[in-house]
Amino acid sequence: MVDTRSIVANTSDMTIQDGRQRTGALVQIQKVLELEARKGYSDSSATNGVTRFAGERIAQVMGEVEGDARRTLQDLDALLASYRDLDPEARERVVAESLSLLRYAISASSNASPSRPAPSRAEPPPPQPKPAAAKAPATRKAKPQPMVGSLSDSVLLLPMVGDGRARQLGQVGVRTIRDLIYLFPRRYVDYSNLEKIGSLLFGQMSTIQGVVQSVSSSRTRTGKEMIDVVVQDETGWIHAIWFNPYIQRQLPEGTRVSLSGRVEQLRGTLCLKSPEWEVLSQDTLHTGRIAPVYPLTKGLYQKTLRTLVRTALDRSLHLVEEHLPPETLQRAALIEVREAIEWIHFPEGDTPDEARRRLGEARKRLAFDELLLMQLGLLQQKLDWQGGPGNEIAVDREVVQAFVRSLPFALTSAQNRALGEILRDMASPMPMTRLLQGDVGSGKTAVAAAAALAAINDGYQAAIMAPTELLAEQHLRSLIDLFANLPDNIRPSVGLITGSMNAAARREVYSLASDGGLDLVVGTQALIQESMTFSRLGFAVVDEQHRFGVDQRSALRDKGTNPDVLVMTATPIPRSLALTIHGDLDVSTLDELPPGRQPIETRWIPSRQSRNAYAFVRDEIAKGRQAFIVFPLVEESETIDAKSAVAEHERLSRDVFPDLRLGLLHGRMRPADKDEVMLSFRDGEIDVLVSTSVVEVGIDVPNATVMLIEGAERFGLAQLHQFRGRVGRGAEKSYCLLVSNDAAGDGRTRLQAMVDSQDGFRLAQIDLDLRGPGDFLGKRQSGLPELSLADFSDVRDLERARNEAQELLAEDPDLELPQHRVLAARVNAFWSHVVTEVS
Ligand code: ADP
Ligand code: MG
Numbered sequence: 001m002v003d004t005r006s007i008v009a010n011t012s013d014m015t016i017q018d019g020r021q022r023t024g025a026l027v028q029i030q031k032v033l034e035l036e037a038r039k040g041y042s043d044s045s046a047t048n049g050v051t052r053f054a055g056e057r058i059a060q061v062m063g064e065v066e067g068d069a070r071r072t073l074q075d076l077d078a079l080l081a082s083y084r085d086l087d088p089e090a091r092e093r094v095v096a097e098s099l100s101l102l103r104y105a106i107s108a109s110s111n112a113s114p115s116r117p118a119p120s121r122a123e124p125p126p127p128q129p130k131p132a133a134a135k136a137p138a139t140r141k142a143k144p145q146p147m148v149g150s151l152s153d154s155v156l157l158l159p160m161v162g163d164g165r166a167r168q169l170g171q172v173g174v175r176t177i178r179d180l181i182y183l184f185p186r187r188y189v190d191y192s193n194l195e196k197i198g199s200l201l202f203g204q205m206s207t208i209q210g211v212v213q214s215v216s217s218s219r220t221r222t223g224k225e226m227i228d229v230v231v232q233d234e235t236g237w238i239h240a241i242w243f244n245p246y247i248q249r250q251l252p253e254g255t256r257v258s259l260s261g262r263v264e265q266l267r268g269t270l271c272l273k274s275p276e277w278e279v280l281s282q283d284t285l286h287t288g289r290i291a292p293v294y295p296l297t298k299g300l301y302q303k304t305l306r307t308l309v310r311t312a313l314d315r316s317l318h319l320v321e322e323h324l325p326p327e328t329l330q331r332a333a334l335i336e337v338r339e340a341i342e343w344i345h346f347p348e349g350d351t352p353d354e355a356r357r358r359l360g361e362a363r364k365r366l367a368f369d370e371l372l373l374m375q376l377g378l379l380q381q382k383l384d385w386q387g388g389p390g391n392e393i394a395v396d397r398e399v400v401q402a403f404v405r406s407l408p409f410a411l412t413s414a415q416n417r418a419l420g421e422i423l424r425d426m427a428s429p430m431p432m433t434r435l436l437q438g439d440v441g442s443g444k445t446a447v448a449a450a451a452a453l454a455a456i457n458d459g460y461q462a463a464i465m466a467p468t469e470l471l472a473e474q475h476l477r478s479l480i481d482l483f484a485n486l487p488d489n490i491r492p493s494v495g496l497i498t499g500s501m502n503a504a505a506r507r508e509v510y511s512l513a514s515d516g517g518l519d520l521v522v523g524t525q526a527l528i529q530e531s532m533t534f535s536r537l538g539f540a541v542v543d544e545q546h547r548f549g550v551d552q553r554s555a556l557r558d559k560g561t562n563p564d565v566l567v568m569t570a571t572p573i574p575r576s577l578a579l580t581i582h583g584d585l586d587v588s589t590l591d592e593l594p595p596g597r598q599p600i601e602t603r604w605i606p607s608r609q610s611r612n613a614y615a616f617v618r619d620e621i622a623k624g625r626q627a628f629i630v631f632p633l634v635e636e637s638e639t640i641d642a643k644s645a646v647a648e649h650e651r652l653s654r655d656v657f658p659d660l661r662l663g664l665l666h667g668r669m670r671p672a673d674k675d676e677v678m679l680s681f682r683d684g685e686i687d688v689l690v691s692t693s694v695v696e697v698g699i700d701v702p703n704a705t706v707m708l709i710e711g712a713e714r715f716g717l718a719q720l721h722q723f724r725g726r727v728g729r730g731a732e733k734s735y736c737l738l739v740s741n742d743a744a745g746d747g748r749t750r751l752q753a754m755v756d757s758q759d760g761f762r763l764a765q766i767d768l769d770l771r772g773p774g775d776f777l778g779k780r781q782s783g784l785p786e787l788s789l790a791d792f793s794d795v796r797d798l799e800r801a802r803n804e805a806q807e808l809l810a811e812d813p814d815l816e817l818p819q820h821r822v823l824a825a826r827v828n829a830f831w832s833h834v835v836t837e838v839s
Contacts, residue, residue, distance in 0.1 A: 025057040030102045033095045041091035051083045076101045078150040090175050096828035148316040151178035171297040180312045184788050185292035189260050198235030200263050207260040212251050239271040256280040290347050323822040328804050340365035367789040371801035373830040378583030379805050390431030390562040391538045395423045395454045403453050406485035415443050418588040422451045432564035435582050438590025439760035440570045440725030448541050449482045456492045456519040460538025464522045467544045469498045470675050470699045476522045497523035528555040541566045572760040574768050600728040602736040602755045613737045614656050620706050621687050627706035629690045632714040649690045665691040702730030712738035713747035717767040746770050
């Protein structure tokens with residue numbers, strides 16, 4: 001650990017004489033910033049604050065350098081200048097970026113080479129013919145304007161931005177100039193391709209321009225206020241309706257407007273329902289072009305944001321440095337970054353087609369950036385994990401075979417394949433980082449058990465971490481069963497560690513694990529607490545990985561010396577995406593269920609027939625079985641949801657199943673209470689478990705044969721499939737009842753898919769097709785940066801990004817070569833936005 005006081009004391013009377021001391025000053029700044037990161041960006045790492053500490057040292061060094069090195073230090077100085085006033089999130093980014101500048105400056109300085117070898121501030125590339133687009137910003141730039149000093153400067157530096165507006169911008173994630181120019185449009189309104197009202201066709205997305213003829217307001221049957229605006233052009237007129245009274249004031253008669261939306265029907269005539277609208281003016285930022293549409297927040301209008309982005313571009317685009325090496329640009333046929341940023345906001349061209357083409361180029365370039373930055377981060381993570389020497393486990397095939405033979409079933413070929421892949425990794429000197437993905441019930445535990453046994457047989461210990469106590473206990477029980485028929489001399493000793501165990505029991509596990517008296521420890525996060533130590537942990541399994549953050553995974557890893565790590569998940573990911581989100585892992589897939597499983601009969605029941613569904617539940621219970629009833633939550637707030645869960649439970653107990661034993665499970669309950677309910681359900685003391693989606697990941701209750709899902713159209717496909725996986729675990733035939741209103745569109749497709757298929761991978765693919773990659777990934781994956789542009793539909797893009805990332809890292813694993821300085825900074829900044837939310 002770094003002792004702050006010693007850093008500060010050492011340097012108080014420092015004089016800079018040569019390169020080494022120059023480097024010394026920079027290293028001190030580096031250390032203080034690293035300390036900041038550890039202390040949670042509290043600006044407490046240097047006595048007088050980070051800004052002053054760095055400022056003084058930069059000033060000392062500044063006189064000694066020139067050219068690029070000097071500019072780098074100036075950048076650094078500017079970056080840290082307002083450190084004290086930033087919130088921790090912004091500080092984190094500033095620190096990440098400063099560190100990468102420092103790394104460059106230090107390597108340049110210790111090489112005694114003061115000039116930046118890479119032409120990082122090169123001119124934008126001239127070759128492409130680009131008349132209009134290039135001219136417009138150029139003429140704007142020619143006007144004398146106060147220039148932005150650094151992309152990390154606050155948006156407050158822009159005219160039109162005061163505290164209030166800065167706060168609004170903060171709401172959409174924009175704090176710095178960089179944030180603003182990287183705030184990519186969510187979509188565009190293509191005003192360059194206008195249609196005439198007279199030629200509009202039902203069902204099409206259209207944009208029209210016209211004059212407001214009349215505005216009226218009425219109430220719908222449900223009492224909502226509806227604003228009806230009639231807009232006319234020289235070919236005809238059309239109704240536009242909104243359910244937002246405020247429109248009335250915005251669009252008085254005579255206003256020239258542009259409307260964009262799908263053409264629908266209302267009382268026999270064509271209409272636009274809640275279309276995008278814009279009052280027309282001469283301003284070419286907004287009309288007669290492909291106009292960007294940004295995410296907005298209360299009080300922040302599209303127009304304002306467009307103008308702000310335009311201003312920010314004019315003042316700072318020249319500061320954006322190309323971070324991709326020229327070879328990469330060429331190989332992937334990408335345009336230069338400045339051009340791409342300009343065009344992604346304001347695509348222009350001599351013809352609408354030209355503008356659209358440029359927009360396409362811009363998206364392609366910036367989407368590639370996202371994929372590349374993502375892959376670089378993931379691959380660096382993997383290199384980092386695999387960097388240290390791992391354990392070369394001497395896998396005894398005889399022992400593994402003895403285990404497999406002792407099982408009451410034969411392994412499926414998918415299990416055999418996965419086990420082979422895992423054992424091969426374990427035998428290699430490189431630490432394993434492998435994902436085992438497979439549907440619920442595909443037999444992941446047996447595979448993990450065989451691998452654990454191989455490690456244990458070679459004198460190592462193994463650990464399995466599960467997200468809840470019940471799941472940990474369930475694993476323990478299955479492992480004991482799986483190992484039951486092994487000869488005594490190779491049967492491992494197995495222990496459990498959870499938070500709710502009493503202190504004495506816990507202490508016993510601690511001491512047994514630390515002196516090697518336990519071969520295999522199963523547990524919750526209690527496994528990664530400090531008091532838990534292993535004498536020789538060689539194999540670690542993380543179950544249901546999407547519930548754990550990257551930090552928890554690496555904490556488990558740290559309990560051994562580079563143990564082999566196996567991550568297991570029951571949420572399948574289509575192959576096209578596996579690379580992206582598991583770029584840091586090798587993937588094994590169980591794409592086959594053990595033979596003889598009874599299919600779960602899945603039915604779609606209209607809400608008005610929910611009585612039939614209830615009657616079905618009752619029949620099953622009369623046969624001695626149990627049922628789940630899951631219902632969707634509508635509110636954002638957990639408290640309100642808990643209330644409606646309670647209400648639903650009451651309604652069912654009172655009106656529908658007064659004679660049955662009902663239990664209730666919802667997200668607001670304490671973990672211990674949840675476990676208690678699950679246990680009494682498992683032990684048959686509850687007939688019907690009424691639950692919110694928390695039941696998604698749960699323990700096995702073989703006697704439960706009905707999964708009734710209310711409001712099924714509101715759940716995602718992955719979630720529906722997980723729910724269904726709660727039943728069908730015993731010998732009896734099981735059922736999944738999807739109760740739903742007449743779902744339309746995607747809802748209908750999802751429910752039909754559930755009825756048609758029980759293959760998790762297939763359903764995942766359908767889900768991906770329906771939702772698009774962004775949404776699909778969003779819910780599923782924590783620990784990854786958000787992507788705003790990248791579209792995974794083209795696997796080749798993904799593979800290209802991955803290959804480029806591999807090439808770059810093969811040449812420069814830590815991205816510390818001077819020509820990779822800007823790239824390294826982008827990777828850091830990109831990953832500093834990581835979603836750490838764990839569901
Ligand atoms: P997962 O963890 O993938 O959901 P499990 O490992 O819990 O699946 O396995 C589900 C059930 O199937 C367990 O009872 C397990 O013993 C059993 N099982 C595992 N592999 C096979 C197989 N090859 N043949 C038959 N049953 C199996
Ligand atoms: Mg399992």
